[in-house]
Amino acid sequence: MAAIIIDGKAVAAKVRESAKLRTAVLKEKGIVPCLAVVLVGEDPASLSYVTGKEKALAEAGMLGRDIRLPSATSEAELLSLIETLNADASVHGILVQLPLPKHINEDRVITAIDPVKDVDGFHPVSVGNMVLGRPGFLPCTPHGVLVLLRELAIPLSGAHAVVLGRSNIVGKPLANLLSRRDVNATVTVCHTGTKDLAKYTREADILIAAAGRPGLVTADMIKSGAAVIDVGVNRVSDPRSKKGYRLAGDVDFDGAVEKAGWITPVPGGVGPMTIAMLMQNVVEAAEIYSRSISGD
Ligand code: GUN
Numbered sequence: 001m002a003a004i005i006i007d008g009k010a011v012a013a014k015v016r017e018s019a020k021l022r023t024a025v026l027k028e029k030g031i032v033p034c035l036a037v038v039l040v041g042e043d044p045a046s047l048s049y050v051t052g053k054e055k056a057l058a059e060a061g062m063l064g065r066d067i068r069l070p071s072a073t074s075e076a077e078l079l080s081l082i083e084t085l086n087a088d089a090s091v092h093g094i095l096v097q098l099p100l101p102k103h104i105n106e107d108r109v110i111t112a113i114d115p116v117k118d119v120d121g122f123h124p125v126s127v128g129n130m131v132l133g134r135p136g137f138l139p140c141t142p143h144g145v146l147v148l149l150r151e152l153a154i155p156l157s158g159a160h161a162v163v164l165g166r167s168n169i170v171g172k173p174l175a176n177l178l179s180r181r182d183v184n185a186t187v188t189v190c191h192t193g194t195k196d197l198a199k200y201t202r203e204a205d206i207l208i209a210a211a212g213r214p215g216l217v218t219a220d221m222i223k224s225g226a227a228v229i230d231v232g233v234n235r236v237s238d239p240r241s242k243k244g245y246r247l248a249g250d251v252d253f254d255g256a257v258e259k260a261g262w263i264t265p266v267p268g269g270v271g272p273m274t275i276a277m278l279m280q281n282v283v284e285a286a287e288i289y290s291r292s293i294s295g296d
Contacts, residue, residue, distance in 0.1 A: 002257055003258075011273065012273050015277065026287065034091050035093040035278075036093070038097065040100055046099075078096075086112075092282060093286075110122045110123055119140075119282050120278075137281050137285070141270065152227075159186070160203055161186065162203065162204035164250065165231075171191070171210050206227045214248040215248065216251070219252065222260055232266060
């Protein structure tokens, strides 16, 4: 039996609607949630992500402060911009699109963002709060994956989740969130150093592919009935497409859909959730600000 194809757009729309309602409440108090979106350089994929985020902000009634900087921007200039945004009370969230040009140290930039405005959840303070289970901003893609799994009522407690990839943005935080007591999955992390990857993936009740390698996961690697979540967004050249490329996940969808119990498509699966969770974090940042000035 073919898998249930998870409609990420539909779940994302619900999350965005809720962010919009919360925004309306804040606006009545005179606060308009505002996200500063900083893009350095002209990487086409980054530009397309940033445009999507700005569109979503507008749809939720929030403000986007778009800051586009040339690729030759120095690290010092970027750090100074972040200081200015940290000090600006009308900016509630700061997002610096990654990757940054090679001459800029990403760690220093992420660490410069005030944790109360760290809606990406990348600051070491946010990561520490997540690991300790304290309140704080969760990174958008891993949080979005968790919300998708919950919305679809996919059994998590006691399930074996196998995460492919150990990036700071996806693999590491996902492994952490899935093993939290309130989720209660048993987690295996696989990466480029893993020998016999299929041995692990075939044991997965939940298989999350976040390796950035198109077609890495084939049907023979999937346990029958498993939930397969594809976080990969790879541009693969396709002369038949107008743009010259198409988006492909890490999973061979056509094969996997016959074997899995649930599967996310690319596009239209995890991608929309990332933006939706960002909207949720921005409105939350603005709510925290609102409480801080009213003394509640
Ligand atoms: N690059 C790829 N994903 C992300 C993300 O979630 N946030 C930022 N800032 N950059 C990214």
